[in-house]
Amino acid sequence: MAQGLYCDLTAPGPLGMFGQILKEADMANKTVIITGGARGIGLACAQRFFKDGWRVVIADRDEHAASEALDALGSGAGKAIAVHCDVSDPLSVHNLVAETLSEYGRIDTLINNAGIAITGGSLELDVKDFDRVLAVNLRGAFLLSKAVAKHMVETLDNDDDRSGLSMPNLSIINMSSINARMALPDYLAYCVAKGGLNQLTNAMAIELAPHGIRVNSIGPGSVKTDMLAGVAGDALAMVHSRTPLGRVAQPDEIAGVAAFLAGDDASYITGECIYVDGGRSALNYIMKSGDADA
Numbered sequence: 417m418a419q420g421l422y423c424d425l426t427a428p429g430p431l432g433m434f435g436q437i438l439k440e441a442d443m444a445n446k447t448v449i450i451t452g453g454a455r456g457i458g459l460a461c462a463q464r465f466f467k468d469g470w471r472v473v474i475a476d477r478d479e480h481a482a483s484e485a486l487d488a489l490g491s492g493a494g495k496a497i498a499v500h501c502d503v504s505d506p507l508s509v510h511n512l513v514a515e516t517l518s519e520y521g522r523i524d525t526l527i528n529n530a531g532i533a534i535t536g537g538s539l540e541l542d543v544k545d546f547d548r549v550l551a552v553n554l555r556g557a558f559l560l561s562k563a564v565a566k567h568m569v570e571t572l573d574n575d576d577d578r579s580g581l582s583m584p585n586l587s588i589i590n591m592s593s594i595n596a597r598m599a600l601p602d603y604l605a606y607c608v609a610k611g612g613l614n615q616l617t618n619a620m621a622i623e624l625a626p627h628g629i630r631v632n633s634i635g636p637g638s639v640k641t642d643m644l645a646g647v648a649g650d651a652l653a654m655v656h657s658r659t660p661l662g663r664v665a666q667p668d669e670i671a672g673v674a675a676f677l678a679g680d681d682a683s684y685i686t687g688e689c690i691y692v693d694g695g696r697s698a699l700n701y702i703m704k705s706g707d708a709d710a
């Protein structure tokens with residue numbers, strides 16, 4: 417079907433119903449790359465987008481977990497592939513984009529979600545560990561964003577048929593953290609990387625706005641994933657004491673925000689970080705400690 421016809425039919429008016437049908441058909445072609453998609457928040461994003469009918473690319477450095485994640489997608493209207501990628505390696509990033517385009521032909525949304533945390537403050541953190549955290553959490557997001565944004569700009573430049581009537585909704589979402597703005601001294605490199613990721617978001621949002629490409633980030637508080645597995649007992653009680661909602665988030669509560677940011681309802685949001693933190697950013701006092709297992 418000609419893209420130009422699609423644009424006209426989705427305009428409000430007597431053809432609105434056909435427009436809706438065509439919009440749903442178009443949704444079925446939308447492609448999302450999710451780095452670190454094999455586990456935790458990334459897997460929850462993969463499950464949500466798959467359920468919503470997207471073509472999902474689960475990109476992870478852990479090949480075995482990525483292929484297991486395909487089995488964990490559940491029922492949904494989408495399609496999915498798993499691709500091995502270490503986001504800190506430029507060649508691996510190049511191959512991921514090439515494989516996605518060869519399989520699905522387009523990229524509508526990129527979710528830079530892969531992340532690691534290595535403990536240590538300025539007095540004891542090894543420079544190699546500092547570099548490693550920045551290489552994955554910040555440089556990796558830059559490498560992939562650069563490659564995907566180039567492709568998105570080319571797509572828009574070649575999209576003469578649409579003539580600006582119905583621009584494709586293209587966006588990049590960076591999985592930041594509450595620690596982009598609230599510091600943990602013993603996670604120095606992690607805090608620095610996430611702070612940088614927010615500024616990568618802002619700078620790219622302004623740069624790509626003239627093309628209509630949106631760039632946003634999500635700042636989760638504490639989320640029940642492997643990354644949080646070591647936080648138990650007193651440490652978990654401390655998390656609860658800093659969280660007005662009194663519990664950690666489930667990964668699908670973050671995935672829902674990613675789905676919103678990628679969708680048409682977020683068409684005027686760019687250069688934003690949405691903190692999904694149970695109220696932690698707003699807190700000005702310590703909460704009474706609740707059930708440490710919640």
Ligand SMILES: NC(=O)c1ccc[n+]([C@@H]2O[C@H](COP(=O)([O-])OP(=O)(O)OC[C@H]3O[C@@H](n4cnc5c(N)ncnc54)[C@H](O)[C@@H]3O)[C@@H](O)[C@H]2O)c1
Nearest residue numbers: 452455456457477502503530531593636638639641642643
């Ligand atoms: N869990 C939390 O409480 C929390 C809070 C705030 C922000 N975040 C952020 O959310 C993102 C996901 O966290 P999570 O808790 O789901 O983590 P997780 O450890 O459960 O999963 C991370 C995934 O990323 C993959 N990965 C790691 N390094 C990679 C690399 N170099 N290339 C490709 N894949 C790589 C891992 O194999 C894994 O599948 C991270 O960026 C993290 O910083 C998490």
